[in-house]
Amino acid sequence: MRMRFLGSTSEAGACPTLYETDRGTIVVQGLQVTDPEALADLRDVLEGEGAVEVPRELLTEIARRVLPGGSADAVPTSDGTPSATA
Template identity: 80%
Template sequence: MRLRFLGSTSEAGACPSLYATDRGTIVVQGLTLTDPDAQADLRHVLHGESAVEVPRELLLEIARDVLSAPEPGRCVADHD
């Protein structure tokens, strides 16, 4: 799998950051959620999974950028 950096809210480009994969998925880089109360609110966490906290502004910014750009190999006119 290959990653393409999408953006970060950190001035130094550290976490939290989002990446697009060549599989059509998103990878989230961030500090592991360690607050016990917040961890208790998580559902269906499988072995090997973890949760990271991402600022809402980062998700909105990346969503606007990703949704406004055509998918690789797809013409803008192809959108439904």
């Protein structure tokens, strides 16, 4: 599998970062969620799976750039306002 860098909201290449694969999937690089209460909220976690926290702004920015028509403009940020940073 090969990956192509899509973007990050971090400086100096630190995580979280998103990649697109040659298999048509997205790979998330980031800090693993370790909070026991948060992990208890996950469903159907298979062996080898984990959770990574990603800022909503990173997802909306990448969707705006990658999806036809930039349809992510209407996706609200964590404070409820639409975001599509350039």
